Amino acid sequence: GAGVSQSPSNKVTEKGKDVELRCDPISGHTALYWYRQSLGQGLEFLIYFQGNSAPDKSGLPSDRFSAERTGGSVSTLTIQRTQQEDSAVYLCASSLPWAGEQYFGPGTRLTVT
Amino acid sequence: AQTVTQSQPEMSVQEAETVTLSCTYDTSESDYYLFWYKQPPSRQMILVIRQEAYKQQNATENRFSVNFQKAAKSFSLKISDSQLGDAAMYFCAYRSLYNNNDMRFGAGTRLTVKP
Numbered sequence: 001g002a003g004v005s006q007s008p009s010n011k012v013t014e015k016g017k018d019v020e021l022r023c024d025p026i027s028g029h030t031a032l033y034w035y036r037q038s039l040g041q042g043l044e045f046l047i048y049f050q051g052n053s054a055p056d057k058s059g060l061p062s063d064r065f066s067a068e069r070t071g072g073s074v075s076t077l078t079i080q081r082t083q084q085e086d087s088a089v090y091l092c093a094s095s096l097p098w099a100g101e102q103y104f105g106p107g108t109r110l111t112v113t
Numbered sequence: 114a115q116t117v118t119q120s121q122p123e124m125s126v127q128e129a130e131t132v133t134l135s136c137t138y139d140t141s142e143s144d145y146y147l148f149w150y151k152q153p154p155s156r157q158m159i160l161v162i163r164q165e166a167y168k169q170q171n172a173t174e175n176r177f178s179v180n181f182q183k184a185a186k187s188f189s190l191k192i193s194d195s196q197l198g199d200a201a202m203y204f205c206a207y208r209s210l211y212n213n214n215d216m217r218f219g220a221g222t223r224l225t226v227k228p
Contacts, residue, residue, distance in 0.1 A: 042204065042219060042221050045214075048214035050214070100146040
C-alpha cells in the first residue's frame with residue numbers, strides 16, 4: 001500500500017506564527033514518530049505515539065511544540081509562536097508494534113523568516 | 114543511554130568500487146536491532162539493511178552488506194560496485210528490542226560517488 005505521507009512538503013512562515021504539520025502513517029502501523037532534522041545534522045527524536053497509550057513527549061524541545069494523533073492514524077505536529085531556530089526538516093515515521101524498522105515520510109521543510 | 118557514533122562525516126568512492134562506512138554503538142542490552150538508512154537529496158529516509166543482534170550471520174541486501182561485530186559493538190556497511198545513485202547521507206541506527214520508542218541515530222556519513 002501507500003507509504004507514509006506528510007504535508008505540506010515545504011512551509012515558509014513568519015516568526016511568531018503558528019504552524020501545523022501533518023503525517024499520515026502506513027495503514028495498520030500503530031506506532032508513529034516525529035523527528036526533527038536540522039541542516040546537515042542527524043535526527044532528533046520529538047514524540048512517539050503507540051496505539052491508545054499516552055504519547056512519549058520526552059523529546060519535545062519546548063512547550064511551544066505539541067502533537068496529537070486522532071483515531072490512531074493521522075498525526076499533527078503543531079509549533080506555536082515559531083522561532084527561527086525551529087527551521088528544519090520535520091520527519092514522520094511509522095512502524096508495526098514492536099517491529100524493528102521504521103518507515104519514513106518525505107518530510108516537511110519548515111523555514112521561519 | 115544508547116549512543117550511535119559514525120566517525121566519518123564524509124566518504125568518497127569511485128564508481129564501481131567498494132566503500133565501507135563505519136558505525137559503533139554503545140548499549141547494555143543484549144538484544145536489539147541495527148539499521149542503515151539512506152537519505153538522498155530528496156530527503157526521503159530509505160531503509161537499506163537491518164540486522165537483529167541475536168543473529169550471528171551478517172545481513173546482505175544485493176550490493177549492500179554489513180559486518181556486525183557484537184562484542185566490539187561495531188556495525189559497518191559495505192557497498193560493493195558503487196553506483197552514482199548510491200550518493201546520499203547514510204545513517205546508522207540502533208533500536209532497543211524492549212523499548213519501542215528507543216531508536217537512536219548516528220550523525221550520518223555523506224557519501225559521494227565519483228564517475
